[in-house]
Amino acid sequence: xxxxxxxxxxxxxxxxxxxxxxxxxxxxxxxxxxxxxxxxxxxxxxxxxxxxxxxxxxxxxxxxxxxx
Numbered sequence: 001x002x003x004x005x006x007x008x009x010x011x012x013x014x015x016x017x018x019x020x021x022x023x024x025x026x027x028x029x030x031x032x033x034x035x036x037x038x039x040x041x042x043x044x045x046x047x048x049x050x051x052x053x054x055x056x057x058x059x060x061x062x063x064x065x066x067x068x
Contacts, residue, residue: 017052021052024067028064
């Protein structure tokens with residue numbers, strides 16, 4: 001069973017990941033990198049990459065390259 005704080009953190013992470021994905025969708029033609037995306041989401045680059053891959057099945061960089 002997941003504790004409430006862990007569940008709340010997971011929901012916050014999903015919300016941040018959605019915002020990162022939306023930013024990539026909007027700004028894919030701009031110079032973006034994982035570090036900048038992570039800063040905007042208030043996450044480390046490693047945490048963003050791990051969580052993005054778990055949620056969407058590919059890395060943020062891979063998603064960006066697909067959009068381009």
